[in-house]
Amino acid sequence: TLKILNLNNLNELEDKDIKKLFIFNFLYKKGIKENLKEKDKVRIGFQYILKYKEFEFVKKIIRNSTAINKNSNNSNNNNNNNDFLYKYGIRLACENFELFKYLYYNFKENFLWNDKLVGEFIANRGDLEFMKFIHQNGVDGGLNKLIDNNFIMENAVTSDSLALVQYLTELNIYPISSLVPIQALRHKRDEIFLYLLDNRNDPIDINLNAIHHNLEIVKRIKSRLQSNQDKLIRYNFKGIPPKNLNNLISQLDLILLKPYL
Numbered sequence: 001t002l003k004i005l006n007l008n009n010l011n012e013l014e015d016k017d018i019k020k021l022f023i024f025n026f027l028y029k030k031g032i033k034e035n036l037k038e039k040d041k042v043r044i045g046f047q048y049i050l051k052y053k054e055f056e057f058v059k060k061i062i063r064n065s066t067a068i069n070k071n072s073n074n075s076n077n078n079n080n081n082n083d084f085l086y087k088y089g090i091r092l093a094c095e096n097f098e099l100f101k102y103l104y105y106n107f108k109e110n111f112l113w114n115d116k117l118v119g120e121f122i123a124n125r126g127d128l129e130f131m132k133f134i135h136q137n138g139v140d141g142g143l144n145k146l147i148d149n150n151f152i153m154e155n156a157v158t159s160d161s162l163a164l165v166q167y168l169t170e171l172n173i174y175p176i177s178s179l180v181p182i183q184a185l186r187h188k189r190d191e192i193f194l195y196l197l198d199n200r201n202d203p204i205d206i207n208l209n210a211i212h213h214n215l216e217i218v219k220r221i222k223s224r225l226q227s228n229q230d231k232l233i234r235y236n237f238k239g240i241p242p243k244n245l246n247n248l249i250s251q252l253d254l255i256l257l258k259p260y261l
């Protein structure tokens with residue numbers, strides 16, 4: 001069935017109405033409907049919506065889906081197209097901020113707004129405006145359920161978006177665990193690591209072997225040590241804590257000298 005999908009032919013169609021008709025016929029004509037799983041049909045529908053920005057086509061997917069009673073338990077109905085659409089449609093739509101807003105403003109009751117993977121995807125992309133929208137429509141708007149409070153900062157630091165990390169930090173509602181700066185170092189998000197170094201109140205663990213690639217980080221840490229601002233930092237080198245402060249500074253000096261040796 002999927003072999004009849006030909007994106008090259010579709011690209012040749014300039015008229016938007018023709019594209020809409022092509023998509024609708026593919027998804028809902030009788031022969032296709034019998035052979036294509038309902039959840040795959042929804043996925044393909046969103047694939048085309050995202051590719052061609054035809055957001056109004058969401059109406060066709062909803063109208064041609066089996067009706068669902070949201071007050072009943074549909075967890076055992078795996079073949080219900082609308083059940084799949086209701087539970088996972090937002091996850092499919094979050095690839096595009098404009099589509100997400102379109103669904104939120106026009107079809108809010110047709111989707112379940114508690115999929116925490118959505119917040120993870122947005123944070124991993126570093127999409128600041130998208131994240132702001134979620135928080136601006138939080139508790140009363142229901143979008144706060146898309147955020148996993150315990151892991152949102154870890155997701156954000158992998159994105160290399162310092163602006164997003166700053167925004168989430170300044171909200172002062174999410175814990176910044178010791179894993180967050182470790183994640184920043186692991187993914188070479190050096191600016192984010194330096195920001196966290198200066199904006200945390202909880203102890204963090206720093207493996208000196210993980211910072212030798214960036215001398216600015218080494219210099220900043222050395223400066224903190226020499227000015228007695230290191231009380232919130234636990235250091236180790238390849239898993240072994242330095243014996244004393246002088247030993248630690250000596251190890252930092254060796255890292256700084258290494259490019260010249």
